[in-house]
Amino acid sequence: MTQAKPRTLPLSKRGMSFETFMWAFTRLTALGMYFFLLVGVVGALVMGALNQMSFIEVLRWALITNPGHVQYTNVPDIAPWASTFWRLVASGMFLTASSHGMHGVIVVLDDYFATVSQRQWIRILNLLGYIIVAPIGLYIIWTA
Amino acid sequence: MGLKRDVSLMTALRYKGQGPFLTYILHRIGGMGMAIFITIHILATFVEGRGWKIGDVIGDIYISPVFQIFVIFCVLFHAINGMRITILDLFPGLILHHRRAIMIEWIIFIVLYSFAVVTIITTAIGRL
Numbered sequence: 001m002t003q004a005k006p007r008t009l010p011l012s013k014r015g016m017s018f019e020t021f022m023w024a025f026t027r028l029t030a031l032g033m034y035f036f037l038l039v040g041v042v043g044a045l046v047m048g049a050l051n052q053m054s055f056i057e058v059l060r061w062a063l064i065t066n067p068g069h070v071q072y073t074n075v076p077d078i079a080p081w082a083s084t085f086w087r088l089v090a091s092g093m094f095l096t097a098s099s100h101g102m103h104g105v106i107v108v109l110d111d112y113f114a115t116v117s118q119r120q121w122i123r124i125l126n127l128l129g130y131i132i133v134a135p136i137g138l139y140i141i142w143t144a
Numbered sequence: 145m146g147l148k149r150d151v152s153l154m155t156a157l158r159y160k161g162q163g164p165f166l167t168y169i170l171h172r173i174g175g176m177g178m179a180i181f182i183t184i185h186i187l188a189t190f191v192e193g194r195g196w197k198i199g200d201v202i203g204d205i206y207i208s209p210v211f212q213i214f215v216i217f218c219v220l221f222h223a224i225n226g227m228r229i230t231i232l233d234l235f236p237g238l239i240l241h242h243r244r245a246i247m248i249e250w251i252i253f254i255v256l257y258s259f260a261v262v263t264i265i266t267t268a269i270g271r272l
Binding site: 037059068105133 | 179186
């Protein structure tokens, strides 16, 4: 079966609407998260994770580089894992992931709620949730 | 305008979207699973720090192998499938090879997920 060549249009001809911006935002934040994940894995290996942590524990640490995530591993000293650098990486990952996630939840819910008012409520509730949860997450990262 | 679908539930369940549809729906399940888990995890950690004694209940849930296997599925599938979507979207010329990309994605996912599941199960057996 022969497939048609996909039609692509450069961004300059397509124009930049809010929807296009959020489309690009979702892809770019995904790339940002892969970057933070890589930094977390490499950092864990440099700090001795190979002999002190399991695959799952390294993954948990790399997802959010919070010292609480290595608390119950065989790591002898948590101090290097609780540095300002790792808290900054954790904050970057958390803010990238939470904004990506908030938009993702709206995209999914939009498929099940079709009226204008329902979609407005979805946006208001998601934004409200983000405003509450994001500062709490940052508080946990910086006080753990 | 209300939501209107012109197919019955049974027709919808029989929809044969095949591989691409399966990844689409699993991506959504993974994303929603993570969004719910992370929100609850943050709020639970916060209230625990405020003196609410919910640590035992939360610990029992986190330590459950079934729960861990589900969360790891959400994380790994969403991350690997998301990488495929990002690559194909940023390089639209590759769309021609999307079915091959899905095959590669499944191979990577199965290898990593099997490794993770084996680790979870052996850790759980070790705790017995």
